[in-house]
Amino acid sequence: MIFPRILLIAVSLLCVGLSEEPESPQSHSSVNTTKHLSYGDEILFSSKILSREIPINIYLPQTFHQASEQHRYPVIFINGSHGKEFFHALTGIVKHLSGVERMPESIVISLNDGGDEPETYLHGMWKHTTEEKFSAQGNPETYSEFLTEELFPYLKENYRALDNRMIIGISTSSTFPLYTLTNKPGLFQSYFFLSAADIFGMGPTSESTFIDEIAKSMQTSPNKISAFYFAMADSDMRKDKRYKKILSQINTKLSPYAKENFRLKIEILNNENHYGAFIKAALSAIELNYPHEEWSANYRELISQPGDALQNIDHFYQSHSQKYGFPILPRATRWRNVNQLSYISNLLLKDGRIQEAISIARRWVEYQPNSIDAHLSLAQALQQNNEILEASDALKKALEISHSQDKSKTAAINRQLAELKLN
Known part of the structure; x- marks a missing residue:
């Protein structure tokens, strides 16, 4: 991992949410070893703009370290103490849905300090306080500058993050x-709010609510936002009759802008409570951003169509990329799924479409240059096409990688090389 010269980053490879290592249960005779699992990193980002350290949790796609530089990722930010609390739940959802290609592989970031907050007028939304307003906490304008000038560039340079x-x-x-x-x-392209009807009823001035300000923003910048999702648990809705009116106001203000390039969903989640609704809401928000019917590529169907297999797959993902406004690539490997280049290469080879199998295997190597299996697959396809020298080179590369990555495969690759030379 490369760290910027101008920034001081302290990285703690800790499982997020756990401050101490659990003790190994050595008292049970069946347990020989205990391995600590890490699902994310916590970093302290030293910001010159804010003159303080910002605590951030970061989750990377499972294939991040094996993927080539071509692979770039959308970023999902979750804010504040709530973000830190729900970080693990969110990364689990993202890992699973991206793994079954229901959404793109994505980076997840928790802004643990919550960003600086503006002065906020309560408009009587909180019955348990007589305060008229909350004072500003820091400077949200400066915090936004920190994001655009420091954090976003850092994520782009070090983690291949997309805009x-x-x-x-x-x-x-x-x-x-x-x-x-x-x-x-334009700072964020998609917004997801949960259990925040009371906050939406508040506002930056004594005369206007956040709902009013959202409407003004949509009027002046109608194409800056691609999706807006808002959800409330049904148990919350029963607590305050004003919430129903707030949801209606949000819908009335934003519905005129709902079209193909602006997805809108406002809903009440049944049989849920304030925080328990998070998983249902996250699934619904992701579906809004990445509809199932658009994210269900059938690779076998694509290669059965007239034309070259790889070109057919590329065409699908090029159209996908154009629609969503960022590069989306075919998946090289996936867990227990035929919709991956690794499976398609072997399938084409069995079907006698050797040249197409070679093209797919080469793309797999291009996408995962440090994958032993990718080079072995390419070697197999080249050998079947009687390209012995090229097959030997692919095996040698697999052998080289195995020395540092998986020595258990070294002997088998050496045997393959010896058999290739004998033939």
């Missing part, structure tokens, strides 16, 4: 996302 970003605001952690939506709508 395609979603932000999630839950309950009171919605204030900073609302600030960006109403003042800097």
